[in-house]
Amino acid sequence: MNPALWVSKTGLAAQDAKMNAVSNNLANVNTTGFKRDRVVFEDLFYQNVRAPGVQVNENNTAPGGLQFGSGVKVVGTQKAFTMGSMQITNQKMDVAITGQGFFQVEMPDGTVGYTRAGNLQVNSEGVVTTAQGLPLLPQLELPANTKEIAIAKDGMVSALVGAEPDPVELGQITLVNFVNPAGLSAQGGNLYRETAASGAPVEGIPGEEAFGQLEQGTLEGSNVQVVEEMVDMITVQRAWEMNAKMVSAADDMLKFVTQTL
Incomplete structure (x- = not known):
């Protein structure tokens, strides 16, 4: 399986969770005392093909390594307890x-x-x-x-x-x-x-x-700022589209390999 498929899948799931939080924030823009949610992400574990700083010969070490990430995950959500209007x-x-x-x-x-x-x-x-x-x-x-x-x-x-x-x-x-x-x-x-x-x-x-x-x-009032949430919504939408295109591109690569080799 192409690792890019898995990485893109985790990106789709993460952006879907972010959109869920944004939609809930916008739905409660007029809710008394409501505090907006923000989603916290972190990257997943890395495949270390070559560790940074390894000895490449008797006199030199590698300035960098060879690492491949495996995607993103949602760590949790946090309420922002700032004052509302x-x-x-x-x-x-x-x-x-x-x-x-x-x-x-x-x-x-x-x-x-x-x-x-x-x-x-x-x-x-x-x-x-x-x-x-x-x-x-x-x-x-x-x-x-x-x-x-x-x-x-x-x-x-x-x-x-x-x-x-x-x-x-x-x-x-x-x-x-x-x-x-x-x-x-x-x-x-x-x-x-x-x-x-x-x-x-x-x-x-x-x-x-x-x-x-x-x-x-x-x-x-609610501490939700409509303009900020709209910007977040557009950003999430574009990120989701890019991850979806990555899935399509990785699938095309696998098809080419299967049909050609």
Whole structure:
């Protein structure tokens, strides 16, 4: 078998994986708090016919070697946790994190999930939840006669309740951070789970230490840049076409050898 066929096949598979990531990024260009994916590649092992620097005679060594690569493979994908654009909504329950950190939510199985999407809502019991109905942690409950709610930059939640003339403090929104956020496991629904690669969550008050502040009436948009993704899409398309042409060329070479020799 012509080695070029195998090498080109690995190139086709790698570019297909890259296109999958680009298409997912573009599909989520308007998803609140979405973080774009990038695909990481590495070359495969090499066939060393002659090692670089081998002795060619008594007085000289070879300045280079004779090595043939065997293609490329996908090492993994990484989330780019750069800030997305801030979108002012003027909705009192919309909260954006300006900096590092994640909101904590209670998952359906009782475990803790993490999200950057701050489009919060209130359920029928007055509990503050995400758009999917997952309760925010630490849990916040708004009284039935709440008139106005205010969320400070440090996460302190206060509201005008009933006939009280002064705001009443209802609770504190905290954030968590990770040593390696790129190691979190994306679950869909703007949610992430802790993994061994991400490290343990570190909880803190917004605005303190390395944690970002909160902005009420604002949402963090997707960090996908459409122009960059379109350029990537064209580059991937051309690379895939070149690998496909390489497969065709290698096949023609094999046909020539088979029919001529």
